Amino acid sequence: MPRHDLPRVAIVEDDPIMGESLVERLSLEGYRPLWLTTGAAALEWFGAQRPDLLLCDIRLPDMTGEELFQALLPRLGGTPVMFMTGFGDIGQAVRLVRAGADDYLTKPFVVEEFLARIAELLRGRSPDDPDAALGRSPAIRQVEHLLRRVADVDSTLLISGESGVGKEVAAAFVHRISRRAPSPFMAVNCAAIPPDLIDSELFGHEKGAFTGAHALHRGYAERAGNGVLFLDEVGELPHPVQAKLLRLVQERVFFRVGGEKPLPFQARLVCATNADLDGLVRAGTFRRDLYYRLNVIPVAVPPLRERPDDVLPLLQAYLHQYAEAFGRPAQRLTPQAEAAALEHDWPGNVRELRNRIERAVVLATGPWISANDLFPERHVVDRFGTGTGWPPLMAVRDESERSHILVTLRRADGQLGRAADLLGVGRTTLWEKMRRLGIAAEQTE
Template sequence: MLPPERSKDADAAAVVAVIEDDPIMGEALVDRLAIEGHRPLWWSTGGEALSGLATVRPDLVVCDIRLPDMSGEDLLLAAAARLRGVPVLFMTGFADIGQAVRLVKAGADDYLTKPFPIADLLARIERLLRARRGAAPTGALGASAPMRRVERLLRRVADVDSTLLITGESGAGKEVAARFVHQVSRRAQAPFMAVNCAAVPAELIDSELFGHEKGAFTGAHALHRGYAERAGGGILFLDEVAELPPPVQAKLLRLVQERVFFRVGGETALPCTARLVCATNADLEARVRDGRFRQDLLYRINVIPVVIAPLRERRDDILPLLLAYLRHYADSFGSPVHGFTPEAEARALAHGWPGSVRELRNRVERAVALADGAWIGADALFPGEAETEAGSGPVPWPPLAAVRDAVEREHIAATLRQSEGQMARAADLLGVGRTTLWEKMRRLGLAAEPLAPLGAVSGNPNAATALAPASRP
């Protein structure tokens, strides 16, 4: 059966193919999937499924292992080329568990043993779909309220030439924010020149930043154009600007104030047309008090301050970032990994992330590179957590209450987005009363926090549209 004609409002609904010969169970699954906002297909035999898959590519397949004309295993093998990249969830009786395990090892994504609670099936479907498409953040920089505020600010000042000073802990995403400004500004087609001031030796930073003339010093055999010149009309991004030596700070002050600079050994003032964006994880005011940073330079670069919160303070970004980096590395490495287990997600939500986003990215890269199955577990994402780190003592294990609260908060927030903030509908989906839901939201800190609609989370403004139940062919 082909899905109903898709409207613009249904573009974000997932097409879920159900292959089930039992008419009662098949119709019940189709009706419930439609209520959940999916676009269900229903094929009652393997032959119907193969014919349908020739013209339709679903987002996910739910298949019974025992079909009237072939087994689910035979169907998977016959449709392997058409289903490449499509998650497959098998339904099996107790006697077929061995076959189901064999199918998962052969490339299927999950299986459920009959009879099963419908909530369990829906949770697994949601997990598979989320792993395939990813929970796109509400904005380009993140789903959390702090990052949405940062994005709004950066969009407002993208075409203002005033200097930006981006501060935040190491690994929080300062360069990502700087590149975002470049991408959304009128300078997007001009160069983005990034300089890590801490990585360039002090004796070379002047020459690297401003360039030098031929013969300016021993070894200067040719004219060298520095970053300020090569940035042209784009953006000059100075990361770790606090590490600039005092003489270079003076030259940078001239560049900011007069929009000109001199190459080392040069006598001609050169114009600087690039926009300056600086970043640091240091406390510049403390550096000024210690005499290590010029106060007048701080005033000149701190025109528009932008603070990037560490990952531990914006936990709504954790799962979207995990999935985004998983897709990136799975594609790069050609890995069959599909997603994270619920235990891994719970541990990630409870983790302190001292290395912020950089730590998260490194953990995902390692886990994907070493993965030997479709799902990354908590032990793969956090290996050796009970071991001692560099003599600092045992790594603290997250308390059970913290993990439970983190998972419960994320699940309630996702349900509220799915119900577009309608408390009655969210309570019904969660199977609790509205008073209970409100009390849980208050306890978990959700009551005073506005939630983006599901459409924003999925990247489509119409993602929360539910369809009427599909009819059986």
């Protein structure tokens, strides 16, 4: 790998021995370390560029690591942050993690553990991982693997899944990685076009074909060229249009409305539905022969509730996208927001997730998004038994601890010992807290 493509790690550490040791070891491990000795130097450097990872000591000569973190937060974007701390500053490190930092290590630390943690942070935040273009969860990786295998096959794809799971994203991904990528990706929502217009919109019409047809109109099938024609909600097509689509699939030709000359269909057809097409066939509302012609390569996109590993990466990605687009200060999710997101069923799938994070970013007044920003409808629910809807201090503390433990367990892959190390408590202490806070033992499996 060229040197400029290696991950850049910014180190803010005033101790010369520690700083030199980190630079030397990170260089040997294939990183590009940059050593800064003061908070002021870090602020100046971050004004022009951004590293792939920030490694920061909590005690600096001109400011604390916490002060530096607060100052840098609007510029960090998706940059992961790890703090190094002595035993006496663990409380401050925990407070920083709750405020949006990603991890901390207590000095002196084992080098192998240190390297493993930064590798995990960099791997988790890398947007260019070719093996995780659609998500990290095993379920969506299986979908991606199938799509990669059939990207350059011209057989028809039928993508199924609940509304909002990302069927069009999957279709666009196939187009992007295929040899047809230079040609158009023509997406059509069949449910959004009035039934009396869909024939003309799909296949076009000749001048004078009907009242109001004042000029030749080329439909989506023609404009797709050598690219991809994506028909979303294909189950909504009227029966007459289904017959024309069947001819297009079988004979690779179509006719414009009012036309007599057959036109070649050169694009690849990809269809999607959130309906049970097999059930529609049995009900007589969808042609059986068309169903078999479309369902050559079936692809089922699982709902977001079955892909919990994708929730936080999607939230982070859309958070940064909307924060940059709207010029908003929000850059991070609090641990409580992450825990609430992981506990949510996401009935609206990725579309709901996008809507929630967009609204939260627009309304945010500070640098991070809270659980109430994501789920404002829960704010009025009295979850604490007070009868007022306003939580007492002890309940807030317990809820905060519970949320932070849940997030830590997920980061530790459910391993209780590792989670206890991350939290700076003993395994028995963590287990007792989990029992008291009602965290199921399955979280550790």
